[in-house]
Amino acid sequence: MGEMKQLLEKIVIFDTTLRDGEQSPGASMNTHEKVLVAKQLESLGVDKIEAGFPASSPGDFDAVRAVSQSVSTPIVVGLCRTRPEDIARAWDAVKEAKNPGLHTFIATSDIHMKYKLKMTREQVLKAVEEAVGNCSKLCKSVEFSAEDATRSDRDFLVDVFNTALNAGADTINIPDTVGYTTPQEFYDLVQYIRDRLHPTEDITISVHCHNDLGLATANSLSAILAGARQVECTINGIGERAGNTSLEEVVMTLNVRKDRYPFYTDIDTTQIYPASKLVSHITGIAVQPNKAIVGANAFAHEAGIHQDGYLKERTTYEIMTPESVGVGRSSLVLGKHSGKHALRNRLEALGYRLSDEELNKVFNRFKEISDKKKEVYDADIEAIVLEEVYRLPDKYSLKYLNVTSGTVSVPTATVRLEIEGEVVQAAGFGNGPVDAVYKTIIGMAGYHAKLLNFSVSSITGGTDAQGEVTVELQEGKLVSIGHGSDPDIIVASAKALVNAMNRLEFLKARKPRKNTGL
Ligand code: KIV
Numbered sequence: 080m081g082e083m084k085q086l087l088e089k090i091v092i093f094d095t096t097l098r099d100g101e102q103s104p105g106a107s108m109n110t111h112e113k114v115l116v117a118k119q120l121e122s123l124g125v126d127k128i129e130a131g132f133p134a135s136s137p138g139d140f141d142a143v144r145a146v147s148q149s150v151s152t153p154i155v156v157g158l159c160r161t162r163p164e165d166i167a168r169a170w171d172a173v174k175e176a177k178n179p180g181l182h183t184f185i186a187t188s189d190i191h192m193k194y195k196l197k198m199t200r201e202q203v204l205k206a207v208e209e210a211v212g213n214c215s216k217l218c219k220s221v222e223f224s225a226e227d228a229t230r231s232d233r234d235f236l237v238d239v240f241n242t243a244l245n246a247g248a249d250t251i252n253i254p255d256t257v258g259y260t261t262p263q264e265f266y267d268l269v270q271y272i273r274d275r276l277h278p279t280e281d282i283t284i285s286v287h288c289h290n291d292l293g294l295a296t297a298n299s300l301s302a303i304l305a306g307a308r309q310v311e312c313t314i315n316g317i318g319e320r321a322g323n324t325s326l327e328e329v330v331m332t333l334n335v336r337k338d339r340y341p342f343y344t345d346i347d348t349t350q351i352y353p354a355s356k357l358v359s360h361i362t363g364i365a366v367q368p369n370k371a372i373v374g375a376n377a378f379a380h381e382a383g384i385h386q387d388g389y390l391k392e393r394t395t396y397e398i399m400t401p402e403s404v405g406v407g408r409s410s411l412v413l414g415k416h417s418g419k420h421a422l423r424n425r426l427e428a429l430g431y432r433l434s435d436e437e438l439n440k441v442f443n444r445f446k447e448i449s450d451k452k453k454e455v456y457d458a459d460i461e462a463i464v465l466e467e468v469y470r471l472p473d474k475y476s477l478k479y480l481n482v483t484s485g486t487v488s489v490p491t492a493t494v495r496l497e498i499e500g501e502v503v504q505a506a507g508f509g510n511g512p513v514d515a516v517y518k519t520i521i522g523m524a525g526y527h528a529k530l531l532n533f534s535v536s537s538i539t540g541g542t543d544a545q546g547e548v549t550v551e552l553q554e555g556k557l558v559s560i561g562h563g564s565d566p567d568i569i570v571a572s573a574k575a576l577v578n579a580m581n582r583l584e585f586l587k588a589r590k591p592r593k594n595t596g597l
């Protein structure tokens with residue numbers, strides 16, 4: 080690849096999972112979670128991490144600052160409107176980063192300027208000049224975005240971008256904010272702009288696509304062919320409405336189709352799957368089974384004719400290997416006699432690089448599970464990592480659970496919870512064992528919460544498989560999602576509820592975001 084890289088041009092990967100991705104309904108992440116994701120993005124090799132919108136809430140400010148202090152290789156970017164107070168706040172949040180970046184934006188389409196901003200074109204141009212000028216005084220890496228670019232007047236856009244470049248921007252970003260453009264149209268737009276820019280130094284053209292018509296990846300790739308050298312994207316394609324361009328789709332297309340796209344990225348593709356798992360676990364947003372690259376079926380060959388061909392020669396039906404994106408294909412199964420060394424090897428093969436302390440936690444839980452379950456599969460190990468390593472420091476934790484149920488007895492649950500260090504115990508009845516557990520736990524926390532969704536699935540096959548439970552809990556306007564896994568599905572259900580309660584506590588403590596117009 081070293082030699083090859085010299086012949087190819089680099090595409091900068093700007094990850095906005097923690098900013099635009101976090102704007103997906105229900106996807107809010109707390110500081111601890113954002114730092115975990117940021118570290119994984121650093122292992123993945125992204126060039127820039129947009130960590131949040133610091134002026135939008137104190138929680139966002141703290142999270143961006145914490146991310147700035149936690150990663151060293153990527154540029155940590157804070158988003159800001161063109162207002163001086165937004166810029167100051169974003170700079171305060173990122174200034175401790177080894178490589179800080181500012182990203183300022185304003186809408187440029189007539190419809191946004193008239194109805195949202197109530198500003199004229201001249202006023203917008205002035206705001207761009209001042210804002211980019213202010214950012215450039217603070218920071219070397221400055222990006223300017225023309226929100227709703229794809230519905231903006233082309234010549235006005237060119238003026239806006241040239242104004243930004245003159246004021247010191249090193250990257251100009253062309254967002255398809257409402258996911259409206261098509262590959263050919265976007266190609267033309269990027270080319271039109273590129274041909275009319277007057278940069279005095281090296282600058283980068285970036286694109287930022289939304290997926291409302293399912294075209295975000297296609298549009299981003301088309302823009303690359305027209306001269307864009309930065310793609311803004313998110314893990315699993317999460318983001319506003321139908322989401323953003325999916326990082327894994329763009330990166331793997333560039334990887335697999337070098338004949339069409341003579342470019343490279345600095346992404347370590349074997350870290351894609353662990354990143355996908357982590358983001359879906361933390362946000363509670365499941366990955367659809369047929370999602371390209373990271374969906375559960377992305378490498379499954381179901382049809383007999385496909386299986387036959389695949390077994391004769393893998394490339395008959397496989398254009399990339401699961402291993403290349405960090406999906407384990409091994410049939411290696413661990414069991415109760417497997418030691419820590421074997422577990423570490425397996426974790427590394429799955430893309431998880433854990434500290435000794437983290438490995439110990441995972442190993443202890445692995446031993447508990449392998450006592451109950453003969454064979455421990457990769458999916459079991461992943462579930463353990465997500466629960467033991469990536470879980471929040473909790474207000475509530477489950478200490479003890481005993482449930483009786485059956486054809487004659489009234490389902491009864493006895494629960495011991497630790498609530499902020501104090502152990503409390505209660506018992507209750509219900510219509511079934513899960514109902515008894517839920518009523519008891521919710522009562523102990525004094526919640527008036529409503530259970531919106533409850534789903535159970537099996538992590539692997541077999542009756543001794545671990546159950547994975549996902550719950551959605553609502554209190555007032557707040558909705559949180561929790562996960563739990565255990566070979567005992569009643570225990571998994573209790574864990575999922577407790578996880579959802581802890582996430583609800585975070586949402587309650589967080590001050591609401593300001594209306595930032597995004
Ligand atoms: O979609 C959009 O226009 C944005 C900008 C802030 C870049 O997210």
Ligand code: ZN
Pocket residue numbers: 099254256287289319
């Ligand atoms: Zn966006």
